[in-house]
Each structure stands twice: as structure tokens, then as C-alpha cells.
Amino acid sequence: MEKIIVRGGKRLHGTVRVEGAKNAVLPVIAASMLASEGESVITDVPVLADVYTINEVLRNMNADVMFDYNTVHVNASNQLLTEAPTEYVRKMRASVLVIGPLLARYGHAKVAMPGGCAIGSRPIDLHLKGFEAMGARTHVGNGFVELEAEGRLHGAKIYLDMPSVGATENIMMAASLAEGTTTIENCAKEPEIVDLANFLNKMGAKVVGAGTETIRIEGAEELHGANHSIIPDRIEAGTFMAASAITGGNVLIENAEIGHLRSIISKLEEMGVTIVEEGEGIRVLGPDKLEATDIKTLPHPGFPTDMQSQMMALMLNAYGTSVITETVFENRFMHVEEFRRMNAKMKIEGRSVIIEGPGELQGAEVAATDLRAAAALILAGLRAEGITRVTDLKHLDRGYVNFAEKLAGLGASIERIDANGDSVKPFLHINDQPGNFLAFLSLES
Numbered sequence: 299m300e301k302i303i304v305r306g307g308k309r310l311h312g313t314v315r316v317e318g319a320k321n322a323v324l325p326v327i328a329a330s331m332l333a334s335e336g337e338s339v340i341t342d343v344p345v346l347a348d349v350y351t352i353n354e355v356l357r358n359m360n361a362d363v364m365f366d367y368n369t370v371h372v373n374a375s376n377q378l379l380t381e382a383p384t385e386y387v388r389k390m391r392a393s394v395l396v397i398g399p400l401l402a403r404y405g406h407a408k409v410a411m412p413g414g415c416a417i418g419s420r421p422i423d424l425h426l427k428g429f430e431a432m433g434a435r436t437h438v439g440n441g442f443v444e445l446e447a448e449g450r451l452h453g454a455k456i457y458l459d460m461p462s463v464g465a466t467e468n469i470m471m472a473a474s475l476a477e478g479t480t481t482i483e484n485c486a487k488e489p490e491i492v493d494l495a496n497f498l499n500k501m502g503a504k505v506v507g508a509g510t511e512t513i514r515i516e517g518a519e520e521l522h523g524a525n526h527s528i529i530p531d532r533i534e535a536g537t538f539m540a541a542s543a544i545t546g547g548n549v550l551i552e553n554a555e556i557g558h559l560r561s562i563i564s565k566l567e568e569m570g571v572t573i574v575e576e577g578e579g580i581r582v583l584g585p586d587k588l589e590a591t592d593i594k595t596l597p598h599p600g601f602p603t604d605m606q607s608q609m610m611a612l613m614l615n616a617y618g619t620s621v622i623t624e625t626v627f628e629n630r631f632m633h634v635e636e637f638r639r640m641n642a643k644m645k646i647e648g649r650s651v652i653i654e655g656p657g658e659l660q661g662a663e664v665a666a667t668d669l670r671a672a673a674a675l676i677l678a679g680l681r682a683e684g685i686t687r688v689t690d691l692k693h694l695d696r697g698y699v700n701f702a703e704k705l706a707g708l709g710a711s712i713e714r715i716d717a718n719g720d721s722v723k724p725f726l727h728i729n730d731q732p733g734n735f736l737a738f739l740s741l742e743s
């Protein structure tokens with residue numbers, strides 16, 4: 299099993315560049331299946347396990363997909379299969395995003411029911427309600443969800459009980475090819491929603507209002523391939539901001555979009571971190587002493603749940619009492635137990651964690667319980683006394699490109715090793731043709 303070994307105590311300094319956003323590229327690749335003619339060329343694509351997974355999902359449904367360095371080419375003009383391959387759907391929940399495009403284009407989609415995961419039960423009832431309002435019939439059974447529509451989907455007025463990112467994206471994609479106008483009220487407002495809307499519009503769709511509480515989509519007769527470059531990853535940016543802050547460092551984060559990072563910046567400033575906007579990005583200067591603060595995760599523009607565990611690592615080192623309240627997912631505190639192995643003192647009360655800081659974090663062997671927990675444990679290791687070993691790195695590889703390498707480039711004492719204790723080379727992207735996916739997975743932790 300691969301591990302990341304961190305020796306705490308180094309202040310980070312230098313420059314790091316943020317990749318394209320995982321949570322933007324996955325829906326954009328799914329949306330490329332809506333094009334009945336032409337190729338989509340998607341640039342600034344991060345080389346992540348999740349991107350390989352969605353590419354493989356599309357290939358298994360008969361789309362031509364090529365991943366060359368940071369560019370994905372999709373040609374979906376072939377007749378596509380309407381059943382998504384279960385082995386890949388199981389790897390990644392975002393695979394449910396193929397339902398909207400398939401249903402809109404062919405009136406049929408069958409996908410394995412995504413189960414819960416380490417952060418909560420994560421149902422897809424809001425996606426299904428939206429499709430039903432547009433004329434689809436849904437059948438859930440034997441571990442699958444199957445949707446069928448007679449003829450074209452029709453536009454509908456859809457109100458989401460909560461602003462689900464995935465439901466907003468899935469419904470937006472389906473509505474882009476439906477007959478008539480769809481409105482989605484109380485929709486998600488994340489920057490990744492805006493990025494998807496921009497891509498759909500380049501494909502010939504008519505989507506207005508993305509980034510606000512109501513999106514209006516006028517369905518088009520057909521859509522074509524388009525060129526699109528993916529927005530920077532605000533969660534990767536936030537994670538490196540936290541890394542600089544926790545080590546009292548001085549790091550310039552290039553390609554960070556400040557407008558997407560307001561809630562994170564505001565909390566870091568409350569903790570005594572200095573943030574300076576520079577031409578090339580955002581400079582983050584960590585203080586000698588972090589101050590306690592409180593955080594409540596919320597849909598955008600509130601504080602993102604995907605930064606909750608990284609901020610917890612900071613709070614463990616902050617002076618005073620901090621409280622984190624998680625309102626988006628009902629079970630996103632699995633990392634608390636792992637932090638405790640590092641001597642962290644914290645108490646879970648319902649949906650909140652109370653931290654009396656600063657603790658004296660000690661290095662330990664800890665397991666990444668999910669993607670962001672993996673990053674958070676590494677951040678804690680940067681500040682802990684002694685050596686921290688982080689296992690279960692398959693989670694990390696879903697969402698961070700060469701994370702250990704990038705931190706080492708900033709001066710961290712960090713190394714990724716394999717089961718024999720040999721150093722693992724950073725992942726160099728290979729031209730991703732069918733089959734190379736397995737080469738990537740062989741790097742598996």
C-alpha cells in the first residue's frame with residue numbers, strides 16, 4: 299500500500315499553480331454527450347483518477363474519447379448506448395451526471411444506483427423528480443435506476459427542495475435538449491454550475507441565470523461539440539491556502555480565482571492569515587499564531603463543505619475555541635477519529651465539532667477517509683511533531699494532481715512511497731487511450 303510520509307515543521311514558501319476544477323470538468327465531459335455532431339475539445343483538464351473514470355464511462359457507451367495531456371476530446375456523434383457501465387459508475391458518484399444527457403438525447407437511461415459514501419447517504423431523489431417533471435418515468439429496482447420518456451422531454455417548472463449541485467447540473471443538461479422552457483428554482487449557484495452553463499451555451503443551448511437562484515433553459519433541437527477551458531479548482535486553491543497558513547508560510551497560488559474564494563478568504567483572515575491579491579494569483583502569508591474561528595458549511599456562496607476538513611486541521615493549531623458545523627452532508631466527520639490518532643482534542647456534538655486549541659499534534663499513521671480528509675491529514679502532518687504517515691491515497695488521487703510533489707516544491711518534507719518503501723514518481727500523464735486507464739489504476743495505493 300502506498301503512503302505519504304510527512305515530517306512536520308517546515309514553513310512553506312514559493313509558488314504553486316492550481317489545476318482545472320474536478321467538479322467542473324466532470325459535468326462538462328458528461329454534457330459533451332449531448333452533441334449529436336462535432337467534437338468537443340475541453341482544455342485545462344486536471345489529470346485525476348475521476349477524469350479517467352468519466353472518460354471510461356463515455357467510451358463504454360460508444361463515445362470516442364481521447365485524453366491528451368490536459369485536453370479531453372469527445373466525439374459523441376455515434377449512436378450511444380444508454381446504459382452506463384456499472385463498474386465505473388460504482389467508482390464515482392458523479393457518473394449519475396450521464397442520466398440527463400442520455401435521457402434528453404435518447405429518451406432512455408439506465409445507471410446503477412449510486413450508494414452512499416464516506417460522507418453521507420447522498421440520494422438522487424431531486425434529480426429524479428426533475429426528470430419526472432419533464433415527462434420521464436422512473437423505475438428503481440435491482441440496484442439500478444432506469445428512466446424512460448416517450449418522445450422528447452418537455453420543459454417544466456422545477457423547484458429544488460435544496461440547492462443540489464448534481465441535480466441542478468443534471469436537469470440543466472436534460473433541459474438543454476427538451477422541448478420548450480425549463481426553469482429551475484432554488485438551484486445551486488456554485489461556480490461549476492456557471493462553467494457548465496457556459497459550455498452548454500457554446501454547444502448551442504440557451505441557458506440564462508446560472509449563478510443565481512433561478513436558471514432558465516430554452517431547449518434546442520440539437521447541440522453540437524464545442525471548445526471549452528475549465529475554470530480553476532477553488533478547492534485545490536483553498537487547500538494550498540490552508541497549507542501556507544498552517545505552516546506560517548508565504549506561498550503564491552497561481553491561477554486561483556479570487557471571486558470563487560471569498561468565503562474561504564474571509565475565514566482565513568479571521569484566523570489571522572494575510573491574503574494579498576497579486577497579478578498572477580493570491581499570496582497567502584501564515585501568521586505565527588492562528589486564531590480560533592467558527593465555520594458553518596453551506597451551499598455557495600457560503601463556506602464549502604469540501605474545505606471543512608482542511609480548515610479543521612488549521613483550527614487544531616489555533617488559539618481558542620473553534621466550532622465547525624457541517625450542514626451539507628450528514629456524515630462528514632470521519633476524519634475526526636483520524637485527527638484524534640494525532641493527539642487532537644475535539645468533541646463531536648450533533649452536526650458540530652468543538653475544538654479547543656492549540657493542541658500539540660503528533661505524527662501518527664492515519665487513513666484518508668475521503669478525498670478532502672486525505673488533504674487535511676497531510677496538512678495536519680505539515681505542522682505536527684514527528685512523522686505522519688497517510689494511507690488510503692486512492693481518495694487523494696481522485697481530486698489532487700501530484701499533491702505531495704507540489705507540497706515538496708514548496709519546501710515541505712514529504713514523500714510518497716510504495717509498499718517496498720521506494721519513492722513513487724509523480725504521475726506523468728500518458729496519452730489516455732482505452733486500456734491506459736488500467737495503467738493509472740496500477741498506481742493505486
Ligand SMILES: CC(=O)N[C@H]1[C@@H](OP(=O)(O)OP(=O)(O)OC[C@H]2O[C@@H](n3ccc(=O)[nH]c3=O)[C@H](O)[C@@H]2O)O[C@H](CO)[C@@H](O)[C@@H]1O
Nearest residue numbers: 321392420421422423424425461462463464465604626627
Ligand atoms: C462532483 C461534484 O461536483 N461533487 C460536489 C457536489 O456533489 P453533489 O452534487 O453530490 O452534492 P449535492 O449538492 O447534490 O448534495 C448536497 C446535499 O443535498 C442532498 N441531496 C442531493 C441530491 C438529491 O437528489 N437529494 C439530496 O438529498 C445530498 O445528500 C447532500 O446532503 O456538490 C457537493 C456540495 O457542494 C460537493 O461536496 C461535491 O464535491
Ligand SMILES: C=C(OP(=O)(O)O)C(=O)O
Nearest residue numbers: 321391392604669670697
Ligand atoms: C465530495 C467530493 O467529491 P464527490 O462529489 O465527487 O464525491 C469532493 O470533491 O470533495
